[in-house]
Amino acid sequence: MDKKNLTIGLAFLAAAAAVFIYGARQQPKAPPAQTPPAVSAPSAAPAPAPAVEQTSAPATLPGDASSPAGPVLAAPPPPPSTEFAALASPKADAVITTLSNEFVEVRFTNFGGAVRDVAIKKYPVAKDDPAPYVFNEIHADPILAFTGIPGLDQSTRFELVSATPAEVVYRAVFEKRLEIIRRYTLAPASGDTGGGDPYRIQHTTTLRNISDHTNPPTWVNLSLGTSSILSATDNGFYLNVASYDGDKPHFTDRNELKGGGFLTNFGIGDARPKAWVQQPGPVVWASVKNQFFASIYTPDAAPAAGVTVRRVNFGVPIPGSSAENIGLTASVKVDLSAIPPGESATIAGKLYVGPKEYTRLSKFEHREDKVMQFDRYFFNRIFLSGIVAPIMNRLMNWIHSGVGNWGVAIVLMTLLLKTVSLPFTLAASRSAKRMQKLQPLMKEIQEKYKDNPNKKNQATMALFKEHKVNPMGGCLPVLITIPLFVAFFAMLQGTAELRFQSFLWAKDLSAPDTIARIPLGFMTLPINILPLLMGATMVFQMRLTPSPSVDNAQAKIFKLMPWIFTIICYNFSCALALYSTINGLFTIGQQIVVNKLTSDEPVATPAAPGGGGKGRGPGGKPVRNVTPKGPRKF
Incomplete structure (x- = not known):
């Protein structure tokens, strides 16, 4: 999965979070x-x-x-026109x-x-x-x-x-x-x-x-x-x-x-x-x-x-x-x-x-x-949360019945989901790596046919076909990851089982894992560890993923997305950050393996001038550079 597709996915998730935040904002004081009646503190x-x-x-x-x-019984009148319903007064003789x-x-x-x-x-x-x-x-x-x-x-x-x-x-x-x-x-x-x-x-x-x-x-x-x-x-x-x-x-x-x-x-x-x-x-x-x-x-x-x-x-x-x-x-x-x-x-x-x-x-x-x-909001529905979230909830409960800890259940569920989707993710990662190596030839095609978009598209598709690269292959992980993330967010927000359940330093998986607060005069800044770890894994993951050719503005957006997403998720349930952190660590390890497996593959670079032109052989066909690394042996 290249950075462009990763950023698209993060943008979708950020938009989803914005919908949740602004769709149910807190009411101002009235x-x-x-x-109100006097009410004693909760007791046994x-x-x-x-x-x-x-x-x-x-x-x-x-x-x-x-x-x-x-x-005998007439229909009740409309409710009172007062802004708030009146609270019941305690009755001593009840x-x-x-x-x-x-x-x-x-x-x-x-x-x-x-x-x-x-x-x-x-x-x-x-x-x-x-x-x-x-x-x-x-x-x-x-x-x-x-x-x-x-x-x-x-x-x-x-x-x-x-x-x-x-x-x-x-x-x-x-x-x-x-x-x-x-x-x-x-x-x-x-x-x-x-x-x-x-x-x-x-x-x-x-x-x-x-x-x-x-x-x-x-x-x-x-x-x-x-x-x-x-x-x-x-x-x-x-x-x-x-x-x-x-x-x-x-x-x-x-x-x-x-x-x-x-x-x-x-x-x-x-x-x-x-x-x-x-x-x-x-x-x-x-x-x-x-x-x-x-x-x-x-x-x-x-x-x-x-x-x-x-x-x-x-x-x-x-x-x-x-x-x-x-x-x-x-x-x-x-x-x-x-x-x-x-x-x-x-x-x-x-x-x-x-x-x-x-x-x-x-x-x-x-x-x-x-x-x-689970599927109330439009963003939930387009990513099939009404189908995926119940499956994830049952899976989490099933794992918990065996391990007895909700935090461990979330970790194991995340690893299980990543393992199931691993073949698709590996294929997409290899495709993104090959796409990165085709960048020199793609730039050459863009320069040669900059005034003829049709021929540029035809030449680009021919290049993909020859090198067996699927230009949409890098989207597969996004199409899998986003529905899982959105469904997990929808599932855990209202799941009573996670309330007051602890894991490691987190005292409540249904709330932020705040370990301290920094006073800032008019407010205090909570220190939430798991969202910070989530952001760190996202930054490291983006450094490992292949970079497409982008302009400076896009490059800046790529760099900002992990930080923006961390800020958005900072005060959400720490179970969400736990899921994202484990997911990110697994993806980092997977990307390291993919990078090693594809490092010795042939590199597509422009060939020396001559023959069919710059980077071309006779007949104008692209030439693959298969020169092995290191000194040549005869």
Whole structure:
């Protein structure tokens, strides 16, 4: 692979990185929309509640007034027009009921009869902290709570009907006309109850019309939970709301709600923040997620009708940073058919709350693995990341199952991929080396036919054919390397398995391997070793690769590309730099071998004047210089 093709490849990768960076830039600070509730620091998950029916004062159910005429349940109004969704206030008299298995601890609240939060036991909240990460710990609504219906929302007190080690049942009556039964079943760690996965909860809500009036067709909104930036190293690319329509996924980022943007400086677009954004149906599943964790709700029967997305201002900084934490919340719209008196309507579905593990999500029924967003961006799609990234993820997990260390798994996976592509890379390297040796004859052709482009092209192609050189051969490594790099970048950015996994001096493979910081007055410069090693291998690799004939401007670009690429990747996950460094070291060794193998091949140089002209034999045919090195022997 010559320097020209190498630089083209690096330019493509730099462009891809730029797309990721500017496509999901951090939001500027915004004034708080409300006073956030006081939240204590993360702590160990509370002990599970007894797996028996709760003994507490009877819940006060809505509907003390006499039953009015009219529809039993009207459609909810539009969301409030405020810029941010309001955070829920802690309720001192809430009755918390817990379902637990080896992987999660699900805490239910009687207010809304829904999931208050979920502690994910296998994933700590911070490095070397025994407390688990808690999804929806600070929230606008409990997960699966009704939203937007006065008298039937997170403030509605449900009665706890029963609680067993595997199931919780709630009941409430809405305006003496609608009985609501909410049932939640958690799968055991090794069973198949409630959807077959230990992170999945089977949910069923039954609405029975106990009035004398038929309720016309309407809809309700169910909360999907609230998600936020995880840490100072979280770039926000994966903090969004996703839905799947049965054909392709749809994503809504925070930037789509904040308004503004570069073009608004020229009067193009709307600079005003949006109170909400709606994703249209059909919705096979919907999700609120961040970099490593997600809640995913999949209706059992008909798809949902849409998703409403809102921003949340947590009013506190991002952990480990002074930047303001702006998150997202969403609700899914579920249609209800008409409910005659004495009849019932049922809402049922599976709720997943857990880590974004591709090998787990890929087993689900409706492509829930699309929350990984391997092929969300155009650059991912043109390089087939949706196909390559899942293969790399499975390969990395398979290797890890044997070696037990994620850093070693990445190294071995890189070496395996390089070994598989070695024949193509060697062929391309030899072709590039031969191309370099043809440069004198190519210059001669350019000078001879500088006024006749057609003849110049014909003579050049004849030269390639005679010397068995494929002018496109040097592109093969680029065509192999770029898809692998882009797919690996897409794969590791949201892979929960790498979170807080250490390797050598790197404490977290999903974050930069910062070993120190240099104070620079208004900021500090992190010292990240692996990106520097990656840049060094790229510089050395370019010195070893054959140089095409280029002008001074191109030569300067060649020299700058490794440094530009190092700067772009400097604060990305160090797993990416580890992959690139091992890849570069392997390529350097390979290039050294190729250079030695091709150093004794015949060199094409212009022949002495005479015969067919400069560098030509009789008939104008090119002459190969096959004079052996060293003194001639007779």
